[in-house]
Amino acid sequence: MKLTIYRTLTLFLFLAQVQSVPLDLATKDANDFRRHSHWVDIWTAMPQLTEPYNLPPTPFNSSDTIFANTTIRQTFQVTQNADKIRLRLSNAFGIDDLAVSKVTIGLPLHQQAGISALEPGTMKELSFSGESGIIIPNGGLAVSDPIDFSINVQSNLMVSIYLEQGQTGGAITGHPGSRVTSWMSFGDWTDAGNLTDSSVTAVDHWYGILEVSVTMSN
Ligand SMILES: *[C@@H]1O[C@H](CO)[C@@H](O)[C@H](O)[C@H]1NC(C)=O
Ligand SMILES: *[C@@H]1O[C@H](CO)[C@@H](O)[C@H](O)[C@H]1NC(C)=O
Ligand SMILES: *[C@@H]1O[C@H](CO)[C@@H](O)[C@H](O)[C@H]1NC(C)=O
Numbered sequence: 001m002k003l004t005i006y007r008t009l010t011l012f013l014f015l016a017q018v019q020s021v022p023l024d025l026a027t028k029d030a031n032d033f034r035r036h037s038h039w040v041d042i043w044t045a046m047p048q049l050t051e052p053y054n055l056p057p058t059p060f061n062s063s064d065t066i067f068a069n070t071t072i073r074q075t076f077q078v079t080q081n082a083d084k085i086r087l088r089l090s091n092a093f094g095i096d097d098l099a100v101s102k103v104t105i106g107l108p109l110h111q112q113a114g115i116s117a118l119e120p121g122t123m124k125e126l127s128f129s130g131e132s133g134i135i136i137p138n139g140g141l142a143v144s145d146p147i148d149f150s151i152n153v154q155s156n157l158m159v160s161i162y163l164e165q166g167q168t169g170g171a172i173t174g175h176p177g178s179r180v181t182s183w184m185s186f187g188d189w190t191d192a193g194n195l196t197d198s199s200v201t202a203v204d205h206w207y208g209i210l211e212v213s214v215t216m217s218n
Pocket of ligand 2: 069186187188197199
C-alpha cells in the first residue's frame with residue numbers, strides 16, 4: 001500500500017516536473033528542505049589511538065578492560081547555534097567492538113567548561129535507531145538519532161557516556177590533547193546532577209566522541 005502511494009507520488013512528481021505543473025506547496029517545502037538542509041559539525045576532534053600513557057588511570061584501566069562500568073562526562077564548546085543536534089561516537093581505533101550502554105547530553109552548570117556538574121533541567125537522553133545503546137564495531141562509527149536540543153554559539157555542551165562492559169582489547173579511540181578536564185566514575189551516572197561516587201576521577205583527555213553536528217539550511 002505504502003509502496004503504491006510512493007510510486008504514484010514519484011510518478012506524479014516526475015510528470016509534474018516534466019510538464020511544469022505547479023507542485024503542491026507542502027511537497028515543494030519538503031523537497032526544498034531535503035535539497036537545502038545538511039549537517040554541519042559544530043564541534044569535532046581528530047580521533048586517534050589513545051597512547052598507553054593517555055589511557056585513564058587505574059582502576060578505570062586494567063590489563064583486560066578500559067572503562068568497564070564507567071560513566072565518562074566531558075564538555076565541548078560548540079561553534080554554532082543549534083536547536084537540533086546529533087553526535088558521532090567513534091570506535092575507529094578499537095580492536096574489539098565497543099558496547100555503548102547509554103548517552104545523555106546537557107549543559108554544564110553555569111556554562112563552565114571541564115566540570116562534572118549539570119545545569120539542572122537540561123539533560124536529555126540520546127538514542128541510536130531508537131535504542132538507548134549501540135554496539136560500535138571495531139573501526140566503526142555510530143551516529144545518534146537527531147534530538148531537539150537548544151544550545152548557543154560558543155556555549156559548552158556536556159556529554160555523558162556510560163559503558164557497562166567497557167572496551168576490551170587494550171585500544172580505545174580518543175583525543176588526548178583536550179585542554180579541558182573530563183570526568184569518570186564507576187556506575188551509570190548519565191542522569192545524575194553531578195558525579196558524587198567515591199571513584200570520581202578527572203583527567204585532561206577526551207575519549208570516544210568525534211563530532212557534534214547541527215542541521216543547517218542554506
Ligand atoms: C593502562 O593499562 C595498560 C595495560 O595494562 C598499560 O600499558 C598502561 O600504561 C596503562 N595506562 C595508564 C595511564 O595507567
Ligand atoms: C558499578 O559501579 C557502581 C558504583 O561504584 C557499583 O555500585 C556497581 O555495583 C558496579 N556494577 C558492577 C557490575 O560492577
Ligand atoms: C561536583 O562533583 C565534583 C566531583 O565530585 C566536585 O568537585 C564539585 O564540587 C561538585 N560540584 C557541585 C556544584 O556540587
